Amino acid sequence: MLHIRELSLAFGKGAVPVLEGLSLDLQAGEFMSLIGPSGCGKSTLLRAITGLQKPSAGAVSLDVSPDEVAFLFQDDALLPWRSVRDNVALGLRNRGTRKAQARREADGWLAAVGLEGYGDRWPRQLSGGQRKRVAIAQCLALRPRVLLMDEPFASLDAIVRHYLTEDLMSWVERENLTVLMVTHDLEEAIALSDRVLLMGNGPRARIKGHFQVPLSRPRDLVGVRTEPAFRDLARDLWSALSEEVGPMSSTRPDLKVVNE
Numbered sequence: 466m467l468h469i470r471e472l473s474l475a476f477g478k479g480a481v482p483v484l485e486g487l488s489l490d491l492q493a494g495e496f497m498s499l500i501g502p503s504g505c506g507k508s509t510l511l512r513a514i515t516g517l518q519k520p521s522a523g524a525v526s527l528d529v530s531p532d533e534v535a536f537l538f539q540d541d542a543l544l545p546w547r548s549v550r551d552n553v554a555l556g557l558r559n560r561g562t563r564k565a566q567a568r569r570e571a572d573g574w575l576a577a578v579g580l581e582g583y584g585d586r587w588p589r590q591l592s593g594g595q596r597k598r599v600a601i602a603q604c605l606a607l608r609p610r611v612l613l614m615d616e617p618f619a620s621l622d623a624i625v626r627h628y629l630t631e632d633l634m635s636w637v638e639r640e641n642l643t644v645l646m647v648t649h650d651l652e653e654a655i656a657l658s659d660r661v662l663l664m665g666n667g668p669r670a671r672i673k674g675h676f677q678v679p680l681s682r683p684r685d686l687v688g689v690r691t692e693p694a695f696r697d698l699a700r701d702l703w704s705a706l707s708e709e710v711g712p713m714s715s716t717r718p719d720l721k722v723v724n725e
Protein backbone atom coordinates (compact mmCIF):
# COMPACT_ATOMS: atom_id res chain seq x y z
CA MET A 466 0.00 0.00 0.00
CA LEU A 467 2.90 2.31 0.87
CA HIS A 468 6.38 1.85 -0.55
CA ILE A 469 9.45 3.77 0.53
CA ARG A 470 12.62 3.16 -1.43
CA GLU A 471 16.07 4.33 -0.36
CA LEU A 472 14.71 7.53 1.08
CA SER A 473 17.22 10.19 2.13
CA LEU A 474 16.32 13.53 3.57
CA ALA A 475 18.54 16.42 4.67
CA PHE A 476 17.40 19.81 5.94
CA GLY A 477 19.35 22.08 3.61
CA LYS A 478 22.09 21.51 1.07
CA GLY A 479 25.27 20.02 2.49
CA ALA A 480 23.59 19.19 5.83
CA VAL A 481 24.03 15.71 7.32
CA PRO A 482 20.96 13.74 6.24
CA VAL A 483 18.46 12.92 8.98
CA LEU A 484 17.30 9.86 7.02
CA GLU A 485 19.49 7.94 4.61
CA GLY A 486 18.70 4.92 2.45
CA LEU A 487 15.52 4.17 4.37
CA SER A 488 13.18 1.59 2.86
CA LEU A 489 9.93 0.09 4.04
CA ASP A 490 6.73 -1.44 2.69
CA LEU A 491 3.33 -1.31 4.29
CA GLN A 492 0.85 -3.95 3.14
CA ALA A 493 -2.83 -3.16 2.56
CA GLY A 494 -4.74 -3.65 5.83
CA GLU A 495 -1.56 -3.80 7.87
CA PHE A 496 -1.13 -1.89 11.13
CA MET A 497 2.51 -0.94 11.51
CA SER A 498 4.16 0.95 14.35
CA LEU A 499 7.40 2.81 14.20
CA ILE A 500 9.49 3.24 17.31
CA GLY A 501 12.96 4.66 17.75
CA PRO A 502 15.15 7.01 19.74
CA SER A 503 13.97 10.56 20.25
CA GLY A 504 15.08 12.81 17.41
CA CYS A 505 15.93 9.95 15.04
CA GLY A 506 13.59 11.23 12.35
CA LYS A 507 10.21 9.52 12.84
CA SER A 508 8.15 12.68 12.41
CA THR A 509 10.35 13.70 9.50
CA LEU A 510 9.61 10.37 7.85
CA LEU A 511 5.85 10.86 8.27
CA ARG A 512 6.13 14.36 6.83
CA ALA A 513 8.02 12.95 3.86
CA ILE A 514 5.21 10.45 3.31
CA THR A 515 2.59 13.20 3.40
CA GLY A 516 4.61 15.29 0.98
CA LEU A 517 5.13 18.09 3.51
CA GLN A 518 8.87 17.47 3.41
CA LYS A 519 10.67 16.88 0.15
CA PRO A 520 13.17 13.99 0.16
CA SER A 521 16.73 14.59 -1.08
CA ALA A 522 16.74 11.18 -2.75
CA GLY A 523 14.62 8.07 -3.05
CA ALA A 524 10.93 7.63 -3.58
CA VAL A 525 7.66 7.36 -1.68
CA SER A 526 4.72 5.79 -3.46
CA LEU A 527 1.18 4.99 -2.43
CA ASP A 528 -1.27 2.56 -4.02
CA VAL A 529 -4.12 4.99 -3.32
CA SER A 530 -4.67 8.65 -4.16
CA PRO A 531 -3.38 11.26 -1.68
CA ASP A 532 -7.05 12.04 -0.96
CA GLU A 533 -7.37 8.65 0.67
CA VAL A 534 -4.64 9.30 3.23
CA ALA A 535 -5.49 10.94 6.57
CA PHE A 536 -3.15 12.22 9.30
CA LEU A 537 -3.65 12.28 13.02
CA PHE A 538 -0.98 14.23 14.85
CA GLN A 539 -0.11 14.56 18.51
CA ASP A 540 -1.36 18.11 18.64
CA ASP A 541 -4.65 18.46 16.84
CA ALA A 542 -5.01 21.26 14.37
CA LEU A 543 -8.54 22.39 15.26
CA LEU A 544 -9.23 25.94 14.18
CA PRO A 545 -10.21 27.90 17.32
CA TRP A 546 -12.45 30.30 15.43
CA ARG A 547 -14.60 27.59 13.91
CA SER A 548 -17.26 25.51 15.63
CA VAL A 549 -16.55 21.85 16.26
CA ARG A 550 -19.01 20.98 13.46
CA ASP A 551 -17.29 23.27 10.96
CA ASN A 552 -13.88 21.90 11.92
CA VAL A 553 -15.05 18.43 11.00
CA ALA A 554 -16.81 19.72 7.88
CA LEU A 555 -13.71 21.57 6.67
CA GLY A 556 -12.06 18.64 4.90
CA LEU A 557 -15.33 17.80 3.17
CA ARG A 558 -15.77 21.43 2.12
CA ASN A 559 -12.25 21.42 0.69
CA ARG A 560 -13.28 18.49 -1.44
CA GLY A 561 -16.24 20.36 -2.80
CA THR A 562 -19.07 19.04 -0.64
CA ARG A 563 -21.81 21.66 -0.29
CA LYS A 564 -22.06 23.41 3.07
CA ALA A 565 -25.34 21.96 4.31
CA GLN A 566 -24.35 18.45 3.27
CA ALA A 567 -20.86 18.78 4.82
CA ARG A 568 -22.39 19.95 8.11
CA ARG A 569 -24.87 17.08 8.13
CA GLU A 570 -22.08 14.59 7.53
CA ALA A 571 -19.94 16.28 10.19
CA ASP A 572 -22.73 15.80 12.75
CA GLY A 573 -22.90 12.14 11.79
CA TRP A 574 -19.18 11.69 12.35
CA LEU A 575 -19.31 13.57 15.64
CA ALA A 576 -22.01 11.18 16.81
CA ALA A 577 -19.90 8.26 15.61
CA VAL A 578 -17.00 9.30 17.86
CA GLY A 579 -19.26 9.86 20.87
CA LEU A 580 -19.73 13.62 20.57
CA GLU A 581 -23.35 13.88 19.54
CA GLY A 582 -24.66 17.38 20.26
CA TYR A 583 -21.20 18.97 20.49
CA GLY A 584 -21.28 20.50 17.01
CA ASP A 585 -22.06 24.06 18.12
CA ARG A 586 -19.26 24.22 20.69
CA TRP A 587 -15.91 25.91 20.21
CA PRO A 588 -12.76 23.80 20.38
CA ARG A 589 -11.66 25.64 23.55
CA GLN A 590 -14.77 24.35 25.31
CA LEU A 591 -13.61 20.74 24.97
CA SER A 592 -11.34 18.54 27.07
CA GLY A 593 -8.14 17.10 25.61
CA GLY A 594 -9.81 13.76 24.98
CA GLN A 595 -12.83 15.41 23.32
CA ARG A 596 -10.57 17.47 21.07
CA LYS A 597 -8.82 14.28 20.06
CA ARG A 598 -12.19 12.73 19.22
CA VAL A 599 -12.95 15.72 16.99
CA ALA A 600 -9.60 15.23 15.28
CA ILE A 601 -10.49 11.56 14.75
CA ALA A 602 -13.89 12.57 13.32
CA GLN A 603 -12.05 14.96 10.96
CA CYS A 604 -9.93 12.05 9.76
CA LEU A 605 -12.77 9.54 9.43
CA ALA A 606 -14.98 12.02 7.57
CA LEU A 607 -12.50 11.87 4.70
CA ARG A 608 -13.12 8.10 4.40
CA PRO A 609 -9.39 7.36 4.27
CA ARG A 610 -7.87 4.02 3.37
CA VAL A 611 -4.53 4.88 4.94
CA LEU A 612 -4.10 6.51 8.33
CA LEU A 613 -0.81 8.06 9.43
CA MET A 614 -0.49 8.87 13.13
CA ASP A 615 2.33 10.65 14.95
CA GLU A 616 2.15 9.88 18.68
CA PRO A 617 -1.60 10.51 18.56
CA PHE A 618 -2.36 9.77 22.19
CA ALA A 619 0.85 10.91 23.86
CA SER A 620 -0.65 13.90 25.65
CA LEU A 621 -3.69 12.11 27.09
CA ASP A 622 -4.17 10.50 30.47
CA ALA A 623 -4.24 6.72 30.67
CA ILE A 624 -8.01 6.24 30.93
CA VAL A 625 -8.94 8.60 28.11
CA ARG A 626 -6.18 7.08 26.08
CA HIS A 627 -7.49 3.56 26.63
CA TYR A 628 -11.05 4.32 25.48
CA LEU A 629 -9.92 6.41 22.54
CA THR A 630 -7.57 3.68 21.39
CA GLU A 631 -10.32 1.07 21.66
CA ASP A 632 -12.70 3.24 19.62
CA LEU A 633 -10.08 4.04 17.03
CA MET A 634 -9.17 0.37 16.68
CA SER A 635 -12.79 -0.56 16.08
CA TRP A 636 -12.76 1.90 13.13
CA VAL A 637 -9.48 0.51 11.91
CA GLU A 638 -10.94 -3.02 11.92
CA ARG A 639 -14.31 -2.00 10.50
CA GLU A 640 -12.85 0.01 7.62
CA ASN A 641 -9.86 -2.29 7.18
CA LEU A 642 -7.59 0.74 7.36
CA THR A 643 -3.89 0.54 6.63
CA VAL A 644 -2.08 2.30 9.46
CA LEU A 645 1.38 3.63 10.13
CA MET A 646 1.74 4.91 13.69
CA VAL A 647 4.70 6.55 15.37
CA THR A 648 4.67 5.95 19.09
CA HIS A 649 7.07 6.19 22.01
CA ASP A 650 5.12 3.53 23.88
CA LEU A 651 6.57 0.13 23.15
CA GLU A 652 3.66 -1.79 24.69
CA GLU A 653 1.12 0.26 22.76
CA ALA A 654 3.06 -0.51 19.58
CA ILE A 655 2.86 -4.26 20.23
CA ALA A 656 -0.75 -4.24 21.42
CA LEU A 657 -2.04 -2.53 18.27
CA SER A 658 0.27 -3.62 15.49
CA ASP A 659 0.86 -6.47 13.09
CA ARG A 660 4.46 -5.38 12.78
CA VAL A 661 6.72 -3.05 14.75
CA LEU A 662 9.62 -1.35 13.02
CA LEU A 663 12.61 -0.14 14.95
CA MET A 664 14.29 2.92 13.56
CA GLY A 665 17.98 3.38 14.26
CA ASN A 666 19.60 6.35 15.87
CA GLY A 667 20.15 9.39 13.68
CA PRO A 668 21.66 11.02 11.79
CA ARG A 669 21.43 8.92 8.64
CA ALA A 670 18.68 6.89 10.30
CA ARG A 671 17.15 3.86 8.64
CA ILE A 672 15.08 0.84 9.68
CA LYS A 673 17.09 -1.39 12.00
CA GLY A 674 14.63 -4.15 12.76
CA HIS A 675 11.25 -5.64 11.84
CA PHE A 676 9.28 -7.40 14.57
CA GLN A 677 6.22 -9.38 13.53
CA VAL A 678 3.58 -9.49 16.27
CA PRO A 679 2.44 -13.13 16.48
CA LEU A 680 -1.07 -12.31 17.73
CA SER A 681 -4.26 -12.29 15.67
CA ARG A 682 -6.50 -9.24 15.34
CA PRO A 683 -8.87 -7.90 16.51
CA ARG A 684 -7.43 -8.03 20.00
CA ASP A 685 -8.55 -7.44 23.53
CA LEU A 686 -6.24 -4.50 24.15
CA VAL A 687 -5.99 -5.15 27.88
CA GLY A 688 -5.88 -8.95 27.89
CA VAL A 689 -3.33 -9.15 25.10
CA ARG A 690 -0.68 -7.64 27.37
CA THR A 691 -0.62 -10.73 29.56
CA GLU A 692 -0.04 -13.16 26.67
CA PRO A 693 3.38 -14.84 26.77
CA ALA A 694 3.98 -13.88 23.10
CA PHE A 695 3.39 -10.26 24.03
CA ARG A 696 5.81 -10.35 26.97
CA ASP A 697 8.49 -12.09 24.89
CA LEU A 698 8.25 -9.55 22.12
CA ALA A 699 8.29 -6.64 24.58
CA ARG A 700 11.54 -8.00 26.00
CA ASP A 701 13.12 -8.46 22.55
CA LEU A 702 12.07 -5.02 21.40
CA TRP A 703 13.29 -3.38 24.55
CA SER A 704 16.72 -4.93 24.26
CA ALA A 705 16.98 -4.04 20.54
CA LEU A 706 16.03 -0.48 21.33
CA SER A 707 18.43 -0.19 24.28
CA GLU A 708 21.21 -1.30 21.95
CA GLU A 709 20.21 1.43 19.55
CA VAL A 710 20.10 4.12 22.18
CA GLY A 711 23.08 2.94 24.24
CA PRO A 712 23.36 3.41 28.01
CA MET A 713 25.64 6.45 27.80
CA SER A 714 24.07 7.97 24.72
CA SER A 715 23.33 11.66 24.82
CA THR A 716 20.07 10.93 23.03
CA ARG A 717 17.38 9.93 25.48
CA PRO A 718 14.98 7.23 24.34
CA ASP A 719 11.55 8.75 24.04
CA LEU A 720 10.12 5.60 25.52
CA LYS A 721 8.37 4.53 28.61
CA VAL A 722 11.30 3.01 30.48
CA VAL A 723 9.90 -0.23 31.85
CA ASN A 724 12.99 -1.46 33.66
CA GLU A 725 14.43 1.77 34.97
Ligand SMILES: Nc1ncnc2c1ncn2[C@@H]1O[C@H](COP(=O)(O)OP(=O)(O)O)[C@@H](O)[C@H]1O
Pocket residue numbers: 476483501502503504505506507508509510667
Ligand atom coordinates in the same frame (compact mmCIF):
# COMPACT_ATOMS: atom_id res chain seq x y z
N1 LIG B 1 12.57 21.78 9.96
C1 LIG B 1 13.72 21.27 10.40
N2 LIG B 1 14.89 21.87 10.14
C2 LIG B 1 16.07 21.36 10.57
N3 LIG B 1 16.17 20.23 11.29
C3 LIG B 1 15.04 19.58 11.58
C4 LIG B 1 13.76 20.07 11.17
N4 LIG B 1 12.81 19.19 11.63
C5 LIG B 1 13.48 18.24 12.30
N5 LIG B 1 14.81 18.46 12.27
C6 LIG B 1 15.84 17.58 12.88
O1 LIG B 1 15.69 16.30 12.33
C7 LIG B 1 15.90 15.31 13.32
C8 LIG B 1 14.71 14.39 13.41
O2 LIG B 1 13.61 15.08 13.97
P1 LIG B 1 12.18 14.39 14.16
O3 LIG B 1 11.78 13.79 12.86
O4 LIG B 1 11.27 15.38 14.75
O5 LIG B 1 12.53 13.23 15.20
P2 LIG B 1 11.54 12.26 16.01
O6 LIG B 1 10.15 12.48 15.53
O7 LIG B 1 12.04 10.88 15.74
O8 LIG B 1 11.71 12.58 17.46
C9 LIG B 1 16.23 16.04 14.61
O9 LIG B 1 17.61 16.07 14.78
C10 LIG B 1 15.66 17.42 14.37
O10 LIG B 1 16.39 18.37 15.08
Ligand SMILES: [Mg+2]
Pocket residue numbers: 507508509615
Ligand atom coordinates in the same frame (compact mmCIF):
# COMPACT_ATOMS: atom_id res chain seq x y z
MG1 LIG C 1 8.42 13.16 16.49
